[in-house]
Amino acid sequence: MLEAINLTCVRGERRLFHDLNVHVERGSGLFVQGPNGSGKTTLLRVFGGLTPPCGGAILWNGRPIQLARDDLRRKLLYCGHLIGLKDDLTAIENLVYAAALADEPISNAIAQEALKQSGLYEIADLPVRALSQGQKRRVSLARLCYLRRSFWILDEPLTALDDAAAQWVLDRISRHLNEGGTAIWTSHLPMAVAGSIRTLRIGS
Amino acid sequence: MMQSLGLAATYAVIRRDLGLAMRRKSDALTPVFFFVIVVSLFPLGIGAERDTLRQIAPGIIWVAALLASMLSLNRLFEEDHADGTLEQLMLSTAPLGMLVTGKVIAHWILTGVPLLFVAPLLALQFDLAPASLLTLATSLAIGTPVLSLLGAIGASLTIGLRGGGVLIALLVLPLYVPVLIFGAGAVASVNAGLGAESHFSLLAAALALAAFFSPLATTMALRIALE
Amino acid sequence: MINWFKYSTPSTFYPLAGRLAPWFMLAAIAIGSLGLYIGFFLAPTDAQQGEGYRIIFLHVPVSWMSMFIYLVMAFWAAVGLAFNSRLSAMMARALAPTGAMFTFLSLWTGALWGKPMWGTWWVWDARLTSELILLFLYIGIMALQSAIENARRADKAGALLTLVGVVNIPIIYFSVEWWNTLHQGASVSLTRAPSMATIMLVAMLLVSLAAWMYTISVALIRARCIILERERHSTWVHRLNEKKP
Numbered sequence: 001m002l003e004a005i006n007l008t009c010v011r012g013e014r015r016l017f018h019d020l021n022v023h024v025e026r027g028s029g030l031f032v033q034g035p036n037g038s039g040k041t042t043l044l045r046v047f048g049g050l051t052p053p054c055g056g057a058i059l060w061n062g063r064p065i066q067l068a069r070d071d072l073r074r075k076l077l078y079c080g081h082l083i084g085l086k087d088d089l090t091a092i093e094n095l096v097y098a099a100a101l102a103d104e105p106i107s108n109a110i111a112q113e114a115l116k117q118s119g120l121y122e123i124a125d126l127p128v129r130a131l132s133q134g135q136k137r138r139v140s141l142a143r144l145c146y147l148r149r150s151f152w153i154l155d156e157p158l159t160a161l162d163d164a165a166a167q168w169v170l171d172r173i174s175r176h177l178n179e180g181g182t183a184i185w186t187s188h189l190p191m192a193v194a195g196s197i198r199t200l201r202i203g204s
Numbered sequence: 205m206m207q208s209l210g211l212a213a214t215y216a217v218i219r220r221d222l223g224l225a226m227r228r229k230s231d232a233l234t235p236v237f238f239f240v241i242v243v244s245l246f247p248l249g250i251g252a253e254r255d256t257l258r259q260i261a262p263g264i265i266w267v268a269a270l271l272a273s274m275l276s277l278n279r280l281f282e283e284d285h286a287d288g289t290l291e292q293l294m295l296s297t298a299p300l301g302m303l304v305t306g307k308v309i310a311h312w313i314l315t316g317v318p319l320l321f322v323a324p325l326l327a328l329q330f331d332l333a334p335a336s337l338l339t340l341a342t343s344l345a346i347g348t349p350v351l352s353l354l355g356a357i358g359a360s361l362t363i364g365l366r367g368g369g370v371l372i373a374l375l376v377l378p379l380y381v382p383v384l385i386f387g388a389g390a391v392a393s394v395n396a397g398l399g400a401e402s403h404f405s406l407l408a409a410a411l412a413l414a415a416f417f418s419p420l421a422t423t424m425a426l427r428i429a430l431e
Numbered sequence: 432m433i434n435w436f437k438y439s440t441p442s443t444f445y446p447l448a449g450r451l452a453p454w455f456m457l458a459a460i461a462i463g464s465l466g467l468y469i470g471f472f473l474a475p476t477d478a479q480q481g482e483g484y485r486i487i488f489l490h491v492p493v494s495w496m497s498m499f500i501y502l503v504m505a506f507w508a509a510v511g512l513a514f515n516s517r518l519s520a521m522m523a524r525a526l527a528p529t530g531a532m533f534t535f536l537s538l539w540t541g542a543l544w545g546k547p548m549w550g551t552w553w554v555w556d557a558r559l560t561s562e563l564i565l566l567f568l569y570i571g572i573m574a575l576q577s578a579i580e581n582a583r584r585a586d587k588a589g590a591l592l593t594l595v596g597v598v599n600i601p602i603i604y605f606s607v608e609w610w611n612t613l614h615q616g617a618s619v620s621l622t623r624a625p626s627m628a629t630i631m632l633v634a635m636l637l638v639s640l641a642a643w644m645y646t647i648s649v650a651l652i653r654a655r656c657i658i659l660e661r662e663r664h665s666t667w668v669h670r671l672n673e674k675k676p
Contacts, residue, residue, distance in 0.1 A: 012581060013664065050291065051431050052515075073297050082288025086220075088227045098289075100216035103208060103298040357595060361588050365578045374574055375592060378567040379599050382606035389610065406609075410602070421595050428587040 001026045001061060001151065001182055002047060008055030009042050016042055017202050018055065024184060026150075029177050029197040032186040038203020040186040041081055041155055047184055048078045048153050077149035079157060083140045087129040091115060091139045094128060098143070106146060114145035118168065133160040144172050152176060154185040210298025217293075217306030218313075225314050231279075236318045239272040243326045254331050261330035262340065262391035265323050269344060270380050273315050273351040277376070278368040280311055280359040281426070290363075294430060301419035304360075304426070308352045308418070316348030332395070339394040346407040347387040353411075353418035354379045360425035383410055439518055441658040442667045448651040455648035459641045466492075466637025474631050483547040488631075490540035492639035493533050494558070497565060500530035500646060504572075505597040508590035520586035521661075523593060524576060525653035529646050531569035537562050557608040564603055568596045582661055 007020040016039030024030050024047075032040050045051040046058060049065050049072050060068040085094045095111040115124045118138050128136055137160055144152075152173070158166045170193050173183050177195035185191065225232040246264045247257060284290035293303050323344055324337040332340070358376035362368050390403035438444050470488030504523045511519035541559050542552045553559070572589050579585035662668050 048295070050294070070297070073295055076295065078292075078295050080288055080291055082286075082291065084288035084292045086224060086287065086289060088224050089220075093223075097216060097220045098292060101213050101220070101289075101293055101298070101303065102296045103210055103213045105212060105216070361575060361592060362578070367578060371574060371578055374567070375571045378564045378571065378603065379595070381564055382599075382602050385606045385610045406606075413602075417598065421591065425588065425591055428584060428591060431584060 002184075003059040003062075004047070004056065005059065006056035007043075007046065007053050007058070009039060009046065009051075010054045011039065011042055020056070020202070022200060024182060026182055027177065027180050027196065028182060029173065029193060029195055030184040031191060031193070031197055031199045032184065033190075033199055033201050034186075034188070034203035036188060040188075040202065043202065044153050044155050044184060044186060045080075048076060049073070050078075072151075075149055075151045077143065077147050077152050079140060079143070079152075079154045081155045083136050085128045085136055085140055088127060090127055091120065091124050091131070091142075094139065095142060099147070102147075104147065110146050111142075114142040115139070117145050118142040119165070134162060134165065137161060138165050141169060141172075144169075144176070150181045152181065152183040152185070154183065156186055156188075158187055158189070158191065208298060210296075210302040213296060213298035214302045214306035217303050218310045221307060221310035222313060225310075232314050235272040235275045235315045236322060238275055239268050239319060239322060240326065242268040242271060244329075247329070257330045258332060258395065259392075261327055261332050262336075262388040262395065264330075265327060265340065266343075266347075266384050266388040266391075269319050269323065269348065270351060270377070270384060272319065273348060274355060274373055274376060275369075276311065276315050277355040277359045277372050278362070280307060280356060281363050282359075282368065285363050285430075290426070291430065294426065300423045300426065304356065304419050304422045305415075308349075308356050308422075311356070312349050312352040316344070316352060319348060320344050332391075336391055336394050339400050340391045342404065343387040343390040343400070343407060346404065346411055347383045350383050350407070350411050350414045351380060353414040354383075356422045357418055357425060360422045360429060363426070363429040383407070386410065439516065441518055441521070441662055442665070444518055445655055445658050448655050452648045452651040452655075455644045455651070459644035459648060461641075462637055462644060463641030466634050466641055469630065469637065470634035474634055475628060483544070486540050486544045488634050488638055490537060490544055491635050492642050493540060494537040494562060495639050496642045496646065497530055497534040497537050497562065499643070500526055500533060501565065501569070501593075501597065501600070504530060505593050508593040512587060512590050512594075517583075517586070517661075520590055521654050521657045522650065523590060524586065525650040525657060526646070527569060527573050527576075527589075528653070529649050531566060531573065533642065533646075534562055534566040534569055538566065555611070557604070557611040560607045560611070561600075561604045564607070565600070568600070572596070 002022075002024040004020055004022040007022075008018040009016045020043075022030070032043060034040050042051060046053050049058075049060075049069055052066075058065040060072050065072065084098070085091075086097070089097065092108060092111045092115065095114065096106060096108060099106040099111075112121075112124060115121055118141065120135065120138055120142065123131060123135060123139075128139065131139065137157075141157060154173070157169050161169065170191060173185065174194040176183055177193070177197075243265055246260070250256065250260070281290060284293065294300055296303060320341050324341050327337050327340055355372070355376050357379075358372040361375065362371050365371060386403045386406045390400035390407070393400045393403060438447050467488065471485055474485070474488075476482060504526045507519045507523035507526070510516060511523060538559065541554075541562070545554050546552050572592050575592055576585045576589040579588055659668060
């Protein structure tokens, strides 16, 4: 599905990685591991088409990613390092607006259902400003419940989550892979996900 | 597969930005207060000679409108960038140009439209005739969207930079010059008893050009800034 | 047949630029001296404006250059963005300060011309006012690039701003021209140069050519500095250091 050929990336003055070759098959998972500052986020942004690589090429279903952007975006769900929520809006409003802006509008009911499934029902009507970091991330990850996208890229999804919430995320990813979806995620801690997983270690 | 025009998404952007502004009303009203203060400073600096004031009124009000519109530009993309929603916007399947146009429209509604109502009131302080007041409002109505469109280019180029506000001013004020000349010129022309049709057509042409080119330039600048 | 693409990478461009720069500077000095000599000493005295008009032999070439350099910058900016080429972007960046300098000189020489002619240091005519705005555009580009730490982002942002400016310059010029005719009528205009004898035109062209040679030379030197700064970690730069005794 996604193929990286001789990928090289430079951030400022540092060369993060070079001549990286990765092939991500449909239905498989890729776990990118590495210490802080090793370029995990940059690599994921390159995979998502947000950052162009300095060297090498990225192919999406065989086509160069710059030409296949529309197709990629239709299938991509990207949860970046930043949470992507508006502090002044409530959790439900955030999810509804985010879906509308992504051109896949949902109703209030679906947003509420997603928050219930993530265990956040009580805080659904609170402004996001009033939530803890972990709760904010869980609201952001509630998208995993209703967005029908086959290609997930999750950057450090377990940040600030407690054990129960972290397990929920891991179960979600496992279920996604089980249903034939593809996922790439990073963490600087080990993550136990069921399914056909490959690990890519960078920055050593 | 035909790409959707993204109209629903654009409408959602406008609603969201307006909704956010309503929750921080003081932030939304600052440009208008700034406008009023700046316009009121000039007679204090120049003297209250009625004829002089009548002559300089179009220029002063237009320059104050430029500055007020520019004040809120650095917030156009900065907050979205900081909390990650800009990134999500750029990953949307709706065309980024449309979404950006939505943000510009919201910016105009918040900073430009209030000026349309306040400016004629302030112009009364300068003893402008009623015909001139109407011309002033019309010129602002056509011109302020251009200011928002051009300002978006400056705002998108300077995302995340220190000294953002002043830097945006430096980038964007030269581009504002034609709008200022045609806009203030329209009112001055009516003041002098001539018509303002040519001014309005030029302003409208500027609006058409800006509406076409600015989203292109802004989306390019956003992609460059978020690489 | 020279293979120009061979020089499109910083490591090959650097020595070439080093060899060419001194020659362009020499050409600039030679041609410039000739042009100024013709203009200041050989061209006839103007009936109306006396000797003071001779400043136009600096003012006109310098104004042409300020505009021309911007167009060249816009060209390299477009190439740099379209082909994602680093060297084109560096060239555009190297040209900007010289362009700004010429614009600044244009304003000063315009003022020096205006003072004896019309008794005021500044005249709000279309040309001078457009030059002033052009100066703001140059300064804006340089300010934006120096405010961005990431070199590639600075290159691209500056390039985009240059292109936005290039589209706007005709519009700005037109609007200022229009504003000028509305407010000043047909009064003073620095663009109404004295009727040109051929020799005056020759002098101006020579000085313009000299200014262009100077620009190329300085831009090449500046580009070398930019290249060194960006590539300071690469092997070919280290090898340069080792070669020196």
